Amino acid sequence: xxxxxxxxxxxxxxxxxxxxxxxxxxxxxxxxxxxxxxxxxxxxxxxxxxxxxxxxxxxxxxxx
Amino acid sequence: xxxxxxxxxxxxxxxxxxxxxxxxxxxxxxxxxxxxxxxxxxxxxxxxxxxxxxxxxxxxxxxxxxxxxxxxxxxxxxxxxxxxxxxxxxxxxxxxxxxxxxxxxxxxxxxxxxxxxxxxxxxxxxxxxxxxxxxxxxxxxxxxxxxxxxxxxxxxxxxxxxxxxxxxxxxxxxxxxxxxxxxxxxxxxxxxxxxxxxxxxxxxxxxxxxxxxxxxxxxxxxxxxxxxxxxxxxxxxxxxxxxxxxxxxxxxxxxxxxxxxxxxxxxxxxxxxxxxxxxxxxxxxxxxxxxxxxxxxxxxxxxxxxxxxxxxxxxxxxxxxxxxxxxxxxxxxxxxxxxxxxxxxxxxxxxxxxxxxxxxxxxxxxxxxxxxxxxxxxxxxxxxxxxxxxxxxxxxxxxxxxxxxxxxxxxxxxxxxxxxxxxxxxx
Numbered sequence: 001x002x003x004x005x006x007x008x009x010x011x012x013x014x015x016x017x018x019x020x021x022x023x024x025x026x027x028x029x030x031x032x033x034x035x036x037x038x039x040x041x042x043x044x045x046x047x048x049x050x051x052x053x054x055x056x057x058x059x060x061x062x063x064x
Numbered sequence: 065x066x067x068x069x070x071x072x073x074x075x076x077x078x079x080x081x082x083x084x085x086x087x088x089x090x091x092x093x094x095x096x097x098x099x100x101x102x103x104x105x106x107x108x109x110x111x112x113x114x115x116x117x118x119x120x121x122x123x124x125x126x127x128x129x130x131x132x133x134x135x136x137x138x139x140x141x142x143x144x145x146x147x148x149x150x151x152x153x154x155x156x157x158x159x160x161x162x163x164x165x166x167x168x169x170x171x172x173x174x175x176x177x178x179x180x181x182x183x184x185x186x187x188x189x190x191x192x193x194x195x196x197x198x199x200x201x202x203x204x205x206x207x208x209x210x211x212x213x214x215x216x217x218x219x220x221x222x223x224x225x226x227x228x229x230x231x232x233x234x235x236x237x238x239x240x241x242x243x244x245x246x247x248x249x250x251x252x253x254x255x256x257x258x259x260x261x262x263x264x265x266x267x268x269x270x271x272x273x274x275x276x277x278x279x280x281x282x283x284x285x286x287x288x289x290x291x292x293x294x295x296x297x298x299x300x301x302x303x304x305x306x307x308x309x310x311x312x313x314x315x316x317x318x319x320x321x322x323x324x325x326x327x328x329x330x331x332x333x334x335x336x337x338x339x340x341x342x343x344x345x346x347x348x349x350x351x352x353x354x355x356x357x358x359x360x361x362x363x364x365x366x367x368x369x370x371x372x373x374x375x376x377x378x379x380x381x382x383x384x385x386x387x388x389x390x391x392x393x394x395x396x397x398x399x400x401x402x403x404x405x406x407x408x409x410x411x412x413x414x415x416x417x418x419x420x421x422x423x424x425x426x427x428x429x430x431x432x433x434x435x436x437x438x439x440x441x442x443x444x445x446x447x448x449x450x451x452x453x454x455x456x457x458x459x460x461x462x463x464x465x466x467x468x469x470x471x472x473x474x475x476x477x478x479x480x481x482x483x484x485x486x487x488x489x490x491x
Contacts, residue, residue, distance in 0.1 A: 008170075009426060011177065053418050056432070058123040058425040 002063040003048060005035050009059035019054050020047035077102040080111065082367055082390065083139075083251060085463040085470050089407070092395035101381040107139065107467070109369065109390040110383050115399035115420065117378050118391045122425040125370050126165035132427060134371035134388055135163040139250055139467060146258035153266035160310040162318075166426070171302055173430065175294035176311070179227070179287045182433040192223060192438060196445045204449055204481065204489040211453075211475040212328040216442055220323035223438055224316055229286035230275065238316075241268035245317050251466030265313075272312040276305070288312055322364050323435050325471020327442050329362035330355065332472050335455045337409045344411070345451040348444055354411040355439045359397075360419035361409050366394035366470045368423065394470070396420045449486055453477040 003023060012031045016024040023040050024033045040048055052060045076099050080091045095102060095113040104111050112118055124130055136158055142150060161172050178184070196219060203209045221239045230238065244261030247253045253261060276288055283289035291311060295303050334341040334354065344350055370389045375382060383389065397419045398406040410416075422429040429435070446453070456476040463470055484490045 053415075056422065056424065056428045058119065 001042070001045065001048060002039055003035060003037070003051075004061045004063065005033065006059045006061075007032060009057050011057055011059075013056050015054045015056060016051035016060060019051040020044065023048060023051065073103055073105060074099055077104050077111075080104050080106070082107055082109075082111070082467045083465040085366075085465070088366065088394060088470075089398060092392055092398060095392075096395060096399060101379045101383075104390070107388075107390070109388045110381075111367075111390045111392055112378060113392045113395040113399075114379070115396040115402045118393065118396045118420060119424055121370060121378075121389065121391055122420075122423060122427065124425075126169060126426055129372060129374055129376050130370045130389065131165050131373050132163045132169070132370060133159070133165070135369050136249065137369065137388070138248070140252045140258070142262065143255040143258050145255070146262040149259060149262035149266050153269050155266060155269045155313075156306045156310050157313065160307045160314065161430075162314055162427070168302055169426065171298050172291075172295060172307075172311075173426065175298060176287075176291055177430055178294060179290045180430050180434060185434045185437055188223065188226060188434075189437060189441065191226060192219075192441050193445065195219060195222060196441050197449075200445055200449050204484055205491045207481050208456075208476070208478045211331045211446075211477055212324065212472060213474055215446070216324055216327040219442065220438055221316065221320045223434065224319040227287045227434075228275070228312065228315065229284055234271070238268055238271055239320075241265065241271070242316050242320065246321050246464050246466050246469045249317070249466070250468040251464065268316070269309065269313065272309045276308045276312060280305070287315070318429075319431050319434065321469050321471070322431075323438050325364040325469055326355075326359060326362075326435070326439055328472040328475050329364065329470075330358045330439065330443060331446075331475040331477075332455075332461065333358060333362055333409050334411075335453065335475075335477070340409060340411050344443070345447050348447050350411060351440055351443045351447070352436065353416060355436060355443070356416040356419060357409060357411045357413050359421035360403070360413075360416055361397070362470070363394040363397050363419070363421045364471055365421065365423075365468050367392050367467045390467070393420045393423070449484065449489055450479055451485065452483055453479045 010032045012026065012033060014026050014033060016033055017026055022044055023037055025036060027034050048062055052062050076091060076095050081087065082104065092113050100114045100117065101110060101112050112121065121130055125132055161169060161176065199215055203214055209215065218239065222235060225235050241264040244257065244264055248258060248261035248265065279289045280292060283293055288308065292308055334344065344354055367390050370391065372383055372385050372387050372389060374385045400406055402418060403415065422432045454477060456478060459476045462473045464473065481491050
């Protein structure tokens with residue numbers, strides 16, 4: 001699967017970091033999230049789906 | 065204006081009344097199953113009821129297919145006398161953030177968010193807790209009260225006024241000015257009510273203008289000074305003093321009724337499902353999650369509007385360009401495809417936080433952190449000092465009738481003051 005972040009929309013709420021800490025972390029400025037793995041392993045699907053659902057700004061999309 | 069053929073209007077479209085809180089859930093449930101997108105001639109809107117469809121609209125609004133313009137259209141156009149009041153006062157309510165699209169929206173939202181982020185609003189916690197406890201001080205020995213009218217009333221408005229550095233001697237007066245706004249904007253007032261409310265809003269506008277004009281020359285560390293300074297820094301071409309007055313209007317309107325309504329809904333539904341209330345009394349750390357379940361269950365902003373910028377097709381229904389689409393957030397929050405047994409209030413519900421009560425996307429409620437903080441403190445202190453309140457049996461549940469605000473106006477409770485858990489609270 002492929003995780004896509006819309007950085008224009010991202011406001012750095014960090015909900016995705018809480019939902020999927022293996023896939024996201026906050027940047028040093030605390031302004032945007034950092035995508036740690038563009039193609040997370042299938043075992044992380046549940047966290048990836050939750051991250052997409054919980055992002056308040058709908059800045060995430062999951063493909064495949 | 066719509067002159068095109070609407071798709072055949074079935075019984076749902078014909079009879080659905082977006083202003084009626086008592087029949088709403090029943091209509092949403094039927095619509096989701098039988099006709100998830102329908103035209104409602106009563107309000108000339110296309111109603112969208114499924115969670116995924118609403119999510120998609122909010123993801124796109126401002127960039128493709130939908131614009132935020134139209135979000136604040138009056139449900140009942142102003143009668144001539146009310147219009148006069150509005151025009152004479154020079155009130156500008158549109159095309160500022162709430163109903164604006166990128167690129168202007170993006171910059172203004174960014175600078176306003178700087179003052180409404182979690183770390184900033186959390187600085188107000190001690191003051192909020194202090195105010196809430198002072199309210200309780202005046203109530204605890206009475207043995208009966210209206211939790212909406214006597215307890216939370218004024219608290220959310222007071223908090224917004226703190227953010228704006230409005231002097232305390234002005235607060236009560238200005239809150240009165242804004243009283244009729246919910247019905248004026250989103251309901252169907254009588255002509256007389258429209259004129260009264262327009263006069264109130266005009267008075268608030270006058271106040272906002274004087275307040276903002278003072279700040280332009282003498283900025284402080286309040287939210288409006290921040291907005292003006294930062295907007296000029298980011299893009300001076302976007303700064304317009306009329307917008308600043310509008311922002312001050314919008315902040316009060318957005319942050320006031322919504323939070324009061326959610327509090328009332330929380331009291332009603334948690335106390336009606338007493339086992340849930342008792343779980344909170346036992347473990348107040350569950351309060352934040354309970355707030356999400358209440359927002360899902362009794363969505364305080366049940367509908368919101370967008371306008372199509374091109375022909376769109378949702379669930380096989382074609383909606384022409386220029387039409388008003390009404391996203392039924394309350395319906396999305398009861399969508400069986402997302403929430404198991406949605407008509408059950410369950411503060412342990414695992415995915416309660418997936419609700420759309422704060423919206424989604426670039427127009428996600430900017431006051432979310434502030435609302436959550438206020439609601440948390442309001443419930444924490446009630447649980448701490450009056451856990452034994454009981455709902456008055458058979459009380460009527462009265463809601464304001466408008467399309468975008470839904471909350472009980474009163475919540476009557478009684479208790480035995482001699483049983484107050486804190487000794488100093490007993491008579």
